[in-house]
Amino acid sequence: MTNVLLLGAGTIGRMIATLLLQSGDYVVRIADSDAETLRRLHAKFGVETVVLDAANEAQLMAAMTGVQAVISALTFSLNPTVARVALAAGVSYFDLTEDVATTAAVRELAASAKIGQIFMPQCGLAPGFVGIAANHLAKKFEKLDSLLLRVGALPEFPTNSLKYNLTWSTDGLINEYCNPCDVIHQGKRQDCWPLEGLEHLSIDGVEYEAFSTSGGLGTLCETFEGHLREMNYKTVRYIGHRDRMLFLLDELRLRERRELLKEILENALPRTLQDVVVVFCTATGQRDGQMVQLWDARKVYHQTHGDEVWSAIQITTAASICAVLDLHVNGQLPNTGFVRQEQVDFDAFLANRFGKHYVSSGVKFHI
Numbered sequence: 001m002t003n004v005l006l007l008g009a010g011t012i013g014r015m016i017a018t019l020l021l022q023s024g025d026y027v028v029r030i031a032d033s034d035a036e037t038l039r040r041l042h043a044k045f046g047v048e049t050v051v052l053d054a055a056n057e058a059q060l061m062a063a064m065t066g067v068q069a070v071i072s073a074l075t076f077s078l079n080p081t082v083a084r085v086a087l088a089a090g091v092s093y094f095d096l097t098e099d100v101a102t103t104a105a106v107r108e109l110a111a112s113a114k115i116g117q118i119f120m121p122q123c124g125l126a127p128g129f130v131g132i133a134a135n136h137l138a139k140k141f142e143k144l145d146s147l148l149l150r151v152g153a154l155p156e157f158p159t160n161s162l163k164y165n166l167t168w169s170t171d172g173l174i175n176e177y178c179n180p181c182d183v184i185h186q187g188k189r190q191d192c193w194p195l196e197g198l199e200h201l202s203i204d205g206v207e208y209e210a211f212s213t214s215g216g217l218g219t220l221c222e223t224f225e226g227h228l229r230e231m232n233y234k235t236v237r238y239i240g241h242r243d244r245m246l247f248l249l250d251e252l253r254l255r256e257r258r259e260l261l262k263e264i265l266e267n268a269l270p271r272t273l274q275d276v277v278v279v280f281c282t283a284t285g286q287r288d289g290q291m292v293q294l295w296d297a298r299k300v301y302h303q304t305h306g307d308e309v310w311s312a313i314q315i316t317t318a319a320s321i322c323a324v325l326d327l328h329v330n331g332q333l334p335n336t337g338f339v340r341q342e343q344v345d346f347d348a349f350l351a352n353r354f355g356k357h358y359v360s361s362g363v364k365f366h367i
Contacts, residue, residue, distance in 0.1 A: 002329050003027045005064055005091075007054055007082060008073030009037045012096065012124075012168065015310065015318035016073060019354055020325075021045055031063050054078045060085040067091055069325060075171050080105040083119060090114050092328060094321055096124040098172055098215030100182070110338035118328060120339040123321040125277065125313070126151040126233070127218030128341055129349070129358065133296050134220065134281045136346035140294055141285030144228045149217065150201065150210050150280040152236025153313040155272050156301070162245070163238035165272040167313045170262050176235065177245060178255050179214035182221045184231040189221050195249070197234060198242055203280060203297055210234035211242045219340045228285075236278050276301050277312040298358065319357035323349055 002025060006017055009032035020026040031050040032038055038049035052059040054074055060082060064070055069092040072082045076099035083106045086093040097103060103121045110119035122128055130149050138144050155165040166173075180191040197212045216233035224231055248254050254261040282295040300312045324344060327333050332348055349355040 001025060001027050002069065003067040004029070004325070005067045005070040006030045006073065007060075007063075007070065007078075008032060009034065009041055009049075010073065011311070011314055012317050013073035014041065015314040016071060016322060017041065017045065017047070019318055019322045021047065023326075023353060029063065029067065055081060057081060057085050061089060064089040064091050069094065069328070071321060071325065072096070075169060076102045076175070077171075079121070080109075083109050083121075086119070087112060087117075090117055092117050093119045093121075094123050094325055095121045096128070096317060096321060097121050098124075098127060099175055100179070100215055103218070107338045113337045115336050117336060118333065118339050119337065120324060120328070120333075122218045122341055123324050124317040125153070125279075125320060126216040128320045129316065130216065130233075130279055130281060131218045131220055131341035132344045132346050132349055133279065134283070135223075135342035137281055137283040137294050137296060138224070138228075138285075141283065141287055141292070143286040144224070144283065145285045145291070146230040147220070147224065147228060147283050148231070148281070149220075149233045150236050150278070151216060151233075152208065152210075152278045153316075154236070154238065154276055154278065156274050156276045158238055160269070161240075162269065163241050164269065165275070166265065166269050167272065167275050167311060168317070170266055173265075174258050174261055176213040176215055177249065178258065181212040181214045181233070182217055183212070183233075184221055184225060184228060187226075187229050189225045192232075195242055195246055197232070199234070200239065201236075201280070203278060204299060207239055208236050208278070209239045209242055210236045218342075220342060223340065223342055236280070273309040273311040273314075274302050275312045277316045300358065315357050319354045323352040323355035326352055326354055 004026050020028050029048045031052050035051050042049050050063050070086050072079050072095040076097040079095050079102050083093050087109050106119050106121045130151050134149050153167045183192050194213050195211050199210050213235040277300040279298040284293045300316050302311045
């Protein structure tokens with residue numbers, strides 16, 4: 001049995017706990033600042049719970065006693081503190097951040113990791129699985145020309161003018177829409193503005209738009225710099241969403257007032273569990289003397305288990321971080337220091353009991 005501390009008992013945290021506990025191979029200690037949420041989880045799973053302030057290093061250190069790994073399902077701003085305590089405790093660290101500065105802080109800490117201790121940020125959907133899939137495509141070329149990643153978590157039945165419902169962290173969403181985007185353009189690594197590069201695409205007969213957002217590439221630009229001409233990441237939405245967000249962010253200048261923007265979104269946009277996750281990666285390059293394009297496209301839908309609905313973003317995010325934790329425990333990842341998503345073997349990921357959620361029932365996919 002592997003002992004794990006799970007920080008964060010929100011939508012994604014509950015799904016992570018469910019997957020790990022149902023496997024029978026993990027003892028999970030769940031920590032959160034919300035005592036009532038923890039009470040419900042204890043009643044459901046019978047697990048140990050801890051009420052703590054994740055900004056308090058002493059409380060974090062006490063909660064990490066006796067565990068081999070810590071998973072942070074917290075907002076990105078708390079993760080550098082968690083990683084710093086994990087380093088001191090000798091505990092391997094995993095998170096779901098899309099924030100570039102947070103990842104840089106975790107990477108710096110990872111340089112001092114003990115033997116057998118890894119630091120693996122960005123373990124969700126994007127960054128996360130999408131980087132694993134893209135790297136898998138890239139390996140199929142003798143000379144790679146372009147690598148394009150497109151991901152969206154969308155309501156299956158949009159009804160408002162934004163054609164969007166909240167499905168995950170509002171802080172993370174605002175970060176993606178407001179921060180610079182890392183790309184490789186004409187062979188050079190550079191930043192571009194979020195919400196630029198608007199394009200339209202059709203997947204499974206549904207028309208979507210896609211535009212640049214921050215953080216989705218993870219460490220891929222660093223890995224592939226000097227090895228291809230074009231690489232970028234764009235968020236997928238229903239057509240018309242981007243223009244309305246530009247009105248809010250630029251014309252109403254809410255880009256400068258992120259807390260107000262968060263309040264507006266959380267009070268105006270209902271959450272939904274009836275969602276679909278769209279993943280589309282395409283690569284072009286030389287194979288056997290020809291210019292060839294390969295792609296990997298998936299749709300993951302929400303699922304019902306008994307009387308509980310699991311959203312697609314819950315399933316994909318939780319399955320991804322549980323899979324890489326499982327691969328680490330089974331010795332299928334580098335065993336010390338900073339680990340990138342592109343160091344995960346694609347076939348091993350999909351064969352994993354948690355990674356199989358990307359190819360199980362409720363999924364339409366092509367490779």
